[in-house]
Amino acid sequence: MMNVAFRFQAISRRASSGCSYNYNVWRRVPLRSYSSAVSPLSDTLPLSGIRVLDMTRVLAGVSPYCTQILGDLGADVIKVEHPVRGDDTRAWGPPYAQYEDPSKTGPGESAYYLAVNRNKKSLGLSFQHKSGVEILHKLAKECDVLVENYLPGGLKKYGMDYETLREINPKLIYASITGYGQTGPYSNRAGYDVMVEAEMGLMHITGARDGAPVKVGVAVTDLTTGLYTSNAIMAALLARARTGRGQHIDACLSDCQVATLSNLASSALISGKKDSGRWGTAHPSIVPYRSYKTLDGDILFGGGNDRLFGVLCDRLGFPEWKTDSRFVTNSDRVQHRADIDGMIESTTQKKTTKQWLDLFEGSGMPYAAVNDIQGTLNHEHVQARGMVTEVDHPACGPIKLVNTPIKYSEATPGVRTPPPQLLVNTPTRFWGGILEYSEADIARLKEEGVLS
Known part of the structure; x- marks a missing residue:
């Protein structure tokens, strides 16, 4: 118990110095909610003091969803984006939340991007440059968790693979999210939700009884993989509090989809027979x-x-x-x-x-x-449970977002900050506080195209 208590004290001390680099920028954003719940306080949140390096690109929506869950629970999430175009989902529209300033160019902030990037801070950085990799190495040394969704081995050439970063930070929890995992014959395949739904059984059991197989209306395999991975990360944090060691988490859409076949997979394994196919909204064993x-x-x-x-x-x-x-x-x-x-x-x-x-x-x-x-x-129960929240976006004004679903007795997770804008300067406190970079260093890196 003494080791666990000491570990959380250490996190708290670090959070009070390094993690507050963006405090003055983000705490000024007022939060309004349709529920009567008070605004969440970061120091009461379950993951307060945990820092996450989010190196996910949207090859699968699962990855930004995973890191958003961590952010909702209080983690300090640093989202690494391309220094010019940002995350691909910024262009996935319409619809867009329109900019309030008529002189600002572009269609606005895409609803897709807004859905999975709240409670994060954006860092426009290119790690095609050696200087960019050096910055990421310094960040990895100061982070508790790294989440990435590149194909297996894709980050090794940048020195951002688990084996390299483990030498820099043995306590790092490194989560890799892919379509088909780090091993197996399909490991080098890019995996999108709909392909995995098809290949791993879900599409076959979805749709009308006499109709064609269809995908689920939302990217449910992405979402369940994000949930599984965030749960695995939190379990790894508990293990690290006990052992002092980080570890590599290998999460993939295909494994999580097979796992969520649940009772249908169990029935097929026990009976050895073909499943009964699609049932629409009906049930194979209960009527009506x-x-x-x-x-x-x-x-x-x-x-x-x-x-x-x-x-x-x-x-x-x-x-x-x-x-x-x-x-x-x-x-x-x-x-x-x-x-x-x-x-x-x-x-x-x-x-x-x-x-x-x-x-x-x-x-x-x-x-x-x-x-x-x-x-x-607009359902009265959804409103009463505070599942729709409004937050002030610095460029788009008040926007509505879906809130985090879990309620705690001692904390109030929720939307503390809106999804970050692209190309908004990262505060100097971040560079000086965590990475010990001077203003001259920052200017040089921007001139080299490493930073936005």
Whole structure:
């Protein structure tokens, strides 16, 4: 216990000196939230004092999502970008958040970039130059975590591979996120979410029962890999507090996608049989358990047992279905799936979704409207939980962002700072405080094209 306590004290001392280099720039940004929660205080956040070097490019959206999670939890994230064009996602639009200053050129800040880069600081730097690599080496020495998403071996020629940086900082936790991992026959393939969804089983089980395989509506393999990797990084930080050593984390989309096949993979492994394919919103073993058309949309019911099926029958106005020999048990209903689903949908189409929601309120029956994205973001429960936040962007004014989802009793993670702008000068305190560079050094590096 003494070693663990000492480690966190050491982090705290370093954070109070080096990590505060951008404090005056970023703490002045007012944060407004739709919830009643107070603005997050950095010194109460779980990862306060942890410094992250974010060397991710958007070959996979998973990587900036991973480092954003760390930033939400209080880590000080330094995002390394190309000194001229920045992260590729800055150009992924429309839509864009428009600049308030009409004299400022360009379409604005892309919504895609804004989605995965809050709570970070941008550093425009080229490591094609030897001087750029020297800067990164100095940063790596002062960081707790490095996250990168280059193909295996891609950073070795710059001296930014794990083996090199381990010699510089043995405590460094180095996370590599790729499409197919550091080993295996596909390790040198570039991996995009949709390709991995296809090859690793998810696309095959997604879509209508009689339809073609489709990708999930968001890049879910990217997102789950980001979650797995951020979790692995935090576990490695705990291990380092115990052992004093860092380590290399090998995370990839393909492994995480196989892992998230979950019960379907288990069923296939145990039975040795082919899976049952796509089911749309339906369930292979429970009926009724799917969405049904209403007069103006869709509603989903989950009749997970005989009692809930009875509630459904009563609220729909057909209590006699409960004693129909075709529907008495779940096994009966699975056998006569088409009959009961057809009867339910012919009924739900007679009222609006809102009318059905009101009718089932308080029934104990699992039910839900099928909302679009705007309907979700304006949902009363989403608003009450503070899942939409507004922050003042220095160039675009007030912008709305999705908030971090986890609530703590002793801390308030959230959007402390907006996603950083490109080509906004990094404060001198950063160079003098962490890297001990003078203003003359900075001027020279800018002239050489190393810094933006």
